[in-house]
Amino acid sequence: MKKSGLIVKNVLKFNMAFYDYNIGLTIGVNLQPYQEDNITQFIKRKVKVAGIDKTIGKYDLCLVVFAKNINELNELKYQLRKQKGVKDIEVLIWSKNHFNFDNIHFLKNNGD
Amino acid sequence: MDKIDKKILKLLKENPKMSFLEIAKKLGISSITVQKRYKEMEKKDAIFGTTVMLDLSKIGFKGKAFLFIKTSKNSKMPEMIETFRQVPNLFLIVEIVGSFDLLALAVFRDIKSIIKIVNEIKAVPCVEKVEIALSKESIYPLRKEYTEIIPFEEKTNL
Numbered sequence: 001m002k003k004s005g006l007i008v009k010n011v012l013k014f015n016m017a018f019y020d021y022n023i024g025l026t027i028g029v030n031l032q033p034y035q036e037d038n039i040t041q042f043i044k045r046k047v048k049v050a051g052i053d054k055t056i057g058k059y060d061l062c063l064v065v066f067a068k069n070i071n072e073l074n075e076l077k078y079q080l081r082k083q084k085g086v087k088d089i090e091v092l093i094w095s096k097n098h099f100n101f102d103n104i105h106f107l108k109n110n111g112d
Numbered sequence: 113m114d115k116i117d118k119k120i121l122k123l124l125k126e127n128p129k130m131s132f133l134e135i136a137k138k139l140g141i142s143s144i145t146v147q148k149r150y151k152e153m154e155k156k157d158a159i160f161g162t163t164v165m166l167d168l169s170k171i172g173f174k175g176k177a178f179l180f181i182k183t184s185k186n187s188k189m190p191e192m193i194e195t196f197r198q199v200p201n202l203f204l205i206v207e208i209v210g211s212f213d214l215l216a217l218a219v220f221r222d223i224k225s226i227i228k229i230v231n232e233i234k235a236v237p238c239v240e241k242v243e244i245a246l247s248k249e250s251i252y253p254l255r256k257e258y259t260e261i262i263p264f265e266e267k268t269n270l
Contacts, residue, residue, distance in 0.1 A: 006170040010128040012121070013160035026178070026208070026215055028245070044251065051252050055178065055245035062178050062245055092180075092210035098193050101203050104219060106171055 021066035023073055024094040027080065028059035035085035036060060047079055059090070113158060116141065117149055121159070124150075128162040173201075173219045176247040177226055179233060181214040187238035189213075199232045201225070212243075 001007045016024065027049075031039055036054060039061065043052055051064035067073040073091070080089050116139065123135050132150065136143040153159050179202075183192065189207065196205050196216060204217040216233070220226040226246070233242050 004170055005167055008165040008167050010162055011165050012124045012128045012162050015157045015160060018156070018158045026206075028180075040251065051250065053176070053178070053245075053247040054249045054251075055247050057245040058178070058180055058243040059245050062247070090211055092208040092212060092215060094206045094215075095209055096207040098197070098205040098207075099203075100197050100205060103197060103200065104168070104203050105200050 016066050020068050022069070023067040024097070025065050025067065025073065026092045026094070027063040027065055027077075028090040028092065029061040029063065029080065030087045030089070031060040032085050032087055039083065039085050042083060043080075047076060113153070116145075117153060117158075120146060120149055121153070124162075168219055172221050174222060175220055175226070176250065177218045177220060177229070178245040178247065179216040179218060179230065180212040180243040180245070181216060181233060181239060182211075182241040183213045184238045184240050187213070192236060192238060195236050196233065199229055201229065202233075 029039070040052060040054065043049055043061075043063065047063075049063045049065050053062040053064075054060070055062050065073075065076060067076065077089065077091060080086055119139055120135055123130055123138060132143040132146040135146045139146070154161065183189075192214075193205055193207075196202055196214075199216075199218075201220060202216050202218045206215045206217075207213070208215050218226070218229050220229065226244075230242055230244060233239060
């Protein structure tokens, strides 16, 4: 499986809350037309995010962020909002995670 | 957590398969000390052990979807979560505060299969609305603040 590339690598799983990153959130970002690459580059360089997904649909970008407190979260929100090319943002704060990785059907079933 | 614990984590972050004996040799301490400290960090929930990072595109998954779900006022969250757990290829369900009540992440092989997932979610009682964002690309910036403690990859296919 390693040879085929399915297993990329082994990783150590860290508990973010233990390191004071108590707030996990997803931020949906809607952009002005043709701003995706500029804003992605800006976020990569300047904003403290853990993940950026370029998306099609409800939002243009979905960001995964961990913040230590509400002040840090607010700062992040304003940093994003004031950026030219950002139309609007929506903050969705995680209250409880339910991991369900066992539910990924590795073998193709009918319609999966 | 002291300097030695951090050094153990740093080595394990670089190579999660490194044995306690190898770590001990590198740090100049006994392997029993490494083992004890590792177990203590697990006990304190600083780490959750090791896992493998998969590239699901290698087995036919073509994309990842964010599903934003709004539920009705009389919804019973625990029952709903249990129902969502049964939806194939839904690998993470997050209860959220904001303009939606739940965020679910799914992987899919083709458009037909993501439509099926959305329809299965819509069929769950008390689901009022499902909105979707399909991921074209995932990027994990290697920010110092996070990478000091977590091993995010720069980029993955899913």
